[in-house]
Amino acid sequence: MSAKAKNAAIKSRPDFPVAQARRYLEPGPIVLVSSHHEGRDNIMTMGWHMVMEFTPSLVGCVIAPSSHSHRAIRESGECVINIPTVALVDKVVGIGNTSGADIDKFEHFKLTPEPSRVVRAPRIAESHASLECRVHDASLAERYGFFILEVVRACAAKAPQNPETLHYQGDGRFMVAGKVISRKGMFQPHML
């Protein structure tokens, strides 16, 4: 792909309030976590994450202590959670089945590292949304590989409004979510 065509494929992604990170994370999609440490960028595929609080905007996640990204995120104190759509499924799988110790994943998987606004880890320009994060609490990192991250900046493409996302089941299988149903009228206002 030419640089021009590649740039055309990358959408503008305006910022949105970090308290709304749940919109992208709570449905439980597989995500790509980008990091920067000792002069190198890296990416990992992550399925074990959850929203923990709106304000501050907290996200819990497990990153195996044996992974290249664990040390990078722990020592740099930063990362970006990127939400891919179904179009990126083969890159998501490829990234999950290789190690940043062996290859430059941005180069190998032809993804574009885009400068973040407030952290040094790059955003993945081809992803639908990117959440810049700082490590908020690593007290259970040793025992469970568990980190609590704070989302400090967030951006998302405006279209499509309901992108299809990937939800990993194990054994190489992903559920695809896309259709949206609303029951807003049944909610108490303070529960929305």
Place this chain on the structure above:
Amino acid sequence: MSAKAKNAAIKSRPDFPVAQARRYLEPGPIVLVSSHHEGRDNIMTMGWHMVMEFTPSLVGCVIAPSSHSHRAIRESGECVINIPTVALVDKVVGIGNTSGADIDKFEHFKLTPEPSRVVRAPRIAESHASLECRVHDASLAERYGFFILEVVRACAAKAPQNPETLHYQGDGRFMVAGKVISRKGMFQPHML
């Protein structure tokens, strides 16, 4: 619905190995958490959860300290995570918008409490899968409402093989996941 018709609607749900709980939880569906405390059953709707380990089978989740279920689960040390399909959406929303302090949710929402195998909290018979859990680590329960649960017994309906599940986005909207795509051939065997 007559008792007979109701029983016919409840499927047999054979046990499966607890290490495979990810199959149901990692895609990130909204779940119903049932508990039993001081002689009463209760149910809450939960969207903030994640897989943390295969063996032991650990699940992290946030249960607001202000909720009726928080105290029940903390004091009894047990609960059941039930995975509903899209057919139960109105009950899921109703349960999330009411408190067990005011009503008996099993009775109000016409759900069937089914005795669990190893915990006292009941399983919800109408759900697709049920994971019986014991509290494994409550060290961050005070600070974040965060519990690490261990799945000690698990069962699931055999059909449908790929049920449609609900994935909450906030603002009363759920994504629906159902379609499954496989990339098993692209995985390194030890990564499956």
